[in-house]
Amino acid sequence: MEPDISVISSLIGDRARSRILMALMSGKALTATELACEAEISAQTASNHLSKLVGSNLLVVRKQGRHKYFQLANHQVAETLEMLLNLSSTLGSQKITTGPADPDLKKSRICYDHLAGVTGVALYDALLGQEMISENSQNITLTERGELFFQKKGVAVDELKKGKRPICKSCLDWSERKSHLAGSLGQWILEDALAKQWASRRLDSRVITFSKRGVSQFTRCYQIEPGSFL
Template sequence: MEDQFIKTATLIGDPTRAAIMWTLLDGRAFTATELSIAVNTSPQNMSMHLGKLLEANLLSVEKQGRHKYYRFSNKEVAYVIEAMANLIPKPAIQSKKETENYPPIKYCRTCYDHLAGKIGVAVTDSLLNQKILVENKNNFEISSQGEKWFSDFGINIEEAQKQKRIFLKPCLDWSERRNHIAGSIGSLLFNKMINEDWLRRTKDSRAIIITGKGEKELLKYFNVVV
C-alpha cells in the first residue's frame, strides 16, 4: 500500500501531469491535442504523460471516429484532485476589494460534475439550514422531508441511488475551505440548474454564469442572494 501510494503521488506530482489533472476537473473529455495546448507542452510529451496516467488507471480513453478523448477514470479521482487544492496556503491578508469581488472561478464554478465555489457552498448551507440535508459524522444524509423536497424539485432519489457511484457526499471546496455537495445528487442538482437555464457554462473555463432566471430561483429555493 505504501509503495502504491508513493507511486501515485509521484505520478500526480509531476508539473505537467498535475496540470493535465487540473484541466480535466472541467468535467469534459479532452483530446491529446487540446490537453497539449491547455498545459503548454508538445504532443510527443503529452503522449508520454497520458500513457503513464492511463497505466495507473487515473484516466480512461474513449475513441470516437478519428479522435481519442481522455477523462478521469472515475469520479473519485476528481474528488482527490479537488481535495488536494485545499492544501494550497490561503493568503494571510486579503484586501477589502479581493474579499468583496470574487473572481468568477471562485464565485461559481464546476467541480467536475457538480456546483462549487461561493454559490455551491451557499446552496449546500441552505439545504442544511432547511433540514433537507443533515450532517452525520462528517457525511451528508437526506432527511425524510428532504426526500419530498427533492421529489418536488424534480430529482428522483431512487434513480440516483441506483447509479454506480457515490450517492451523496461532502466535497471540501478549495476556494471556500468549506463543503459543497458531491455525488450523484450533486450532479443531478447541477444538471437541473443547467437544463432550467439557471446557470450557463462558459467556454474554456470552469466558471459558471448565473442567469437572471437563476438569480430569482436561487433566492426562491435556497435563499441565496447573487
C-alpha cells in the same frame, strides 16, 4: 542542541515553494495541480516540492478521490510565514507578480459535474439549514424531508439510490474552503439549473454564469439567502 533553522528556511526559500505556501496562506486547501499552476511550474516539479513540504510537516495533505488537497499544517506555520511576509516588506524586497484569480471562477464554477464556488457553498448551507441534508462526522445523507422535497422537484430519488454513486457527498471547495454538495444529487441540481437556463457554462472554462433571472429562481427554489449570493 538548537534546532537548525536553515532546513525549514531553505524549504521556504525556494521561489516555487514560497509561492505554493503563499497560495495556501488563505487557509484554503488546494490541489497539487492548482498549486503547480499558482507557482507556474510543471506538475512533476510541484509534486516534488509538495512531498518535501509534507515530509517536513509544513503542509498536511488530504486525499479525496484522485485529488490531493494540501493545507498549511497548523497555525504556527501560518504565523511564521506572516512574520516572514512582514519582514520581507519592511526590508523592502521586490514584489511578486501575483496572478489574480478570476473572480467569476470564485463565484461559481463546475467541479467535475456539480456546482462549486460561492454559489455551491451557499446552496450547501441552505440545504443544511433546512435539514434537507444532515451532516454526520464525515458523511452526509439526504434526510426524509429532503427526499420528499427533491421528489417533488422531479428527482427520481429511488433511481439514484440504486446507483453505485452516493447521492450526497460533501466536497471541499478550494475557493471557499467550505463544503459544497457533490454526488448524484449535486450533479442533478447543476444539470437542472443548466436545463432551465438559470445558468450557462462558459466555453473553455470552469466558470458557470447565472442570469439575473436565474439567480432569483435558483435562490427561491432552494431557499438560499440572497445575501450569501453576490
